[in-house]
Amino acid sequence: MTFSAPRVADKKDWIMGETGDWEIIIGLEVHAQVASNSKLFSGSATEYGAEPNSQVSLVDAGMPGMLPVVNEFCVEQAVRTGLGLNAQINLFSRFDRKNYFYVDLPQGYQISQFEFPIVGEGEIEVLPIDADGNTLEPVTVGIERLHLEQDAGKSVHDLSPDETYVDLNRCGVALMEIVSKPDMRSPEEASAYVEKLRGIVRALGTCDGDMEKGNLRADVNVSVRRPGGDLGTRCEIKNVNSMRFIRQAINYEARRHIEIIEAGGTIDQETRLFDSVKGETRTMRSKEDAHDYRYFPDPDLLPLKLEQSFVDGIKASLPEMPDAIKARFMADYGLPEYDARILTVDKASADFYEAVAKGRDAKIASNWVMGELFGSLNKAGLDLADSPVSADMLGGLIDRIADNTISGKIAKDVFERMVASEGDADTIIETQGLKQVTDMGAIEAMVDDAITANPGQAAAAKENPKLLGFFVGQVMKASQGKANPQAVNEILRKKLGL
Known part of the structure; x- marks a missing residue:
């Protein structure tokens, strides 16, 4: 990651140390697993949760003489993502070998893109949210690049006290590494950036964004400096997989840097891991530079040369993006910014809301979706896709309030019964004798x-x-x-x- 000429944060984002104010410099490398049925350079399946080592081809296993063949659909997905990030699509790009040794990397190198990535510079605007839920000033975060690379396998250390098991199912799965510029100045900005990225890739259908499965994860680069001063030495925190952990890791790491510097010490450039139980980072290894990986063009893969017509065709097929949906919800439905923002975090939420709001009071629909529905799903630990209450069912409940069949208070009891799978609103109202007295x-x-x-x-x-x-x-x-x-x-x- 290039740390050059980053913006200066507002004073409110500075951290007070023992010897004065400090500014946090944050850049993120987000790894998004490409939504594809097969891997980047082989035909092996990518299904999550399969039996260990059941989705491994000879190419994935690094067998001698096996040649990689690029998956055109993964290339298309990368271009689609780049367009969604308002980024430059490079018609010429190249795959390189990144050389390092891990037991779960059977080739002894990772096929990635170094000097010529498929996507160049872009930018997105994010709206940070403070601890009290207040919207802060928007921040434009620059995208430095997006490149394609293959994932490594997985080392399993907890099945035996003295042995490590290796699962190569994930080896060769296509990743998009989205590298930001160091434009973020607070943990809130960083988590808002990842949230925005996740919404974009989900809307595009290029990544499912499931952080719990590791399909979207972030390497967090943190350094500190005196406001407006020279850049400090950065440390990279690997594979952080939740918004809350991103904020916690940045807070801890920034304060660790400040304490060391103020005590007269120096920061070692290194890669660290975040311990979510202890809420702290710990050393993993010294940080490698590009020359340590001995990058060179992969001799088994020709450069990618795209036609502009190919890119234009993908651009013409892009769906409505989250920012556009949010603006439309505010203009067409008259929703306040807060409601529109929450309802457009991902495409599924936006589609669900529109189905509920169709032909009904838009604000009442918003209140029910954001309040009762999202609240019940959070309480039960369910995703919207697993909701026991469909959009049609929730819309039917709102109709019964509108026509005075039931009151708003009774509607909440009906909704709880709907969540418990007792039926739709009409069925519950009839069987429970809940019709409102209007005589x-x-x-x-x-x-x-x-x-x-x-x-x-x-x-x-x-x-x-x-x-x-x-x-x-x-x-x-x-x-x-x-x-x-x-x-x-x-x-x-x-x-x-x-």
């Missing part, structure tokens, strides 16, 4: 009973209008929550002379 005569009778039973409060109501709430509660209790609240309020105000 004005019946409601008036309950109001009269409440006033008769509480003459003192009724007499005092004119002087203390807050007692209206007491009578509303009495009527709703008598009706088991089924009386139309608006009708109850209107009749009570008339009867009490308010």
Whole structure:
């Protein structure tokens, strides 16, 4: 990663040390697994969770004489991602060998792209969110490059106390390494950047963005400096796989640098790992530079030479991007920025919301999707794809509120029953006898009973209008929550002379 001429952060982003203010310099290398049924240079499957070493070809295993053949679909996916990042697509690119030894790298080198990547410079705008949920000023983060490379296998250390097992299923899987410029100045900016990237690749269909499976992970580069001063020595934190861990790792690493420097020490350039249990980083190895990898063009692979028509065809097929969807939600549905941002974090959420909002009050639909639905899914640890309540079901529930079949309060009980798979709104309302009482005569009778039973409060109501709430509660209790609240309020105000 090139650390040159980064922007200066606002003072609010500086960290106070024992000897004054410090500025954090952050750059990220995000590894996104290409959504493809086969690997970058072989026809082996890429299915997650398969039996160890069951998806390994002779090419993946590094057998002598085996020649790699580039997967054209993976190239197309990289170009599509580059276009989504507003980046330069390089019509000429080249694969290189990056030489290093790991037991889970059977070739003894990784096929990557060094001097000539498939995607050049681009940029995206991110909206950081502080700890209180407030939106901060937007930040433009530069993209330095995107290059294609193959993943390594997996070493398993916890199956035996004195042996390491190797699973090569992941070996050769296509990765897009998206390298940012060092434009981020806070943990919040860094996590917002990764969140934005994930939304983009999901919308494009080029990566599923599942961080728990390791399909999207970040190498976090951190250094500190005096505001406006010379750049410090950076350390790289490998394979951080959640937004929360990214923020924690940056906070810890920046403060570690500051403490060492203020104590008179120096920072060693190294690669570190983040321990999510202890919330701290630890040394993994000294950081290699490019010359340590002895890059050279892969002699088994010709350079990639793309036609502009190929790129133009991909560009014409791009779906609506998250920023465009957000702007449309604000313009067409009149949603506030917060709602539009939350609902367009990924395409699945946006599609679900649009299905719910179709022909209905857009803000009410937003409240139900973001509130009850997302809240219940988070509580249950479920993804939207696994929601027991479909968009049609949630829309049907909102319809029953709109036509006064049920009140908003009863609707929440109906929703809980829908989550418990008791049926759709109409079925639950019918079987549970939850229809709202809208008969004005019946409601008036309950109001009269409440006033008769509480003459003192009724007499005092004119002087203390807050007692209206007491009578509303009495009527709703008598009706088991089924009386139309608006009708109850209107009749009570008339009867009490308010």
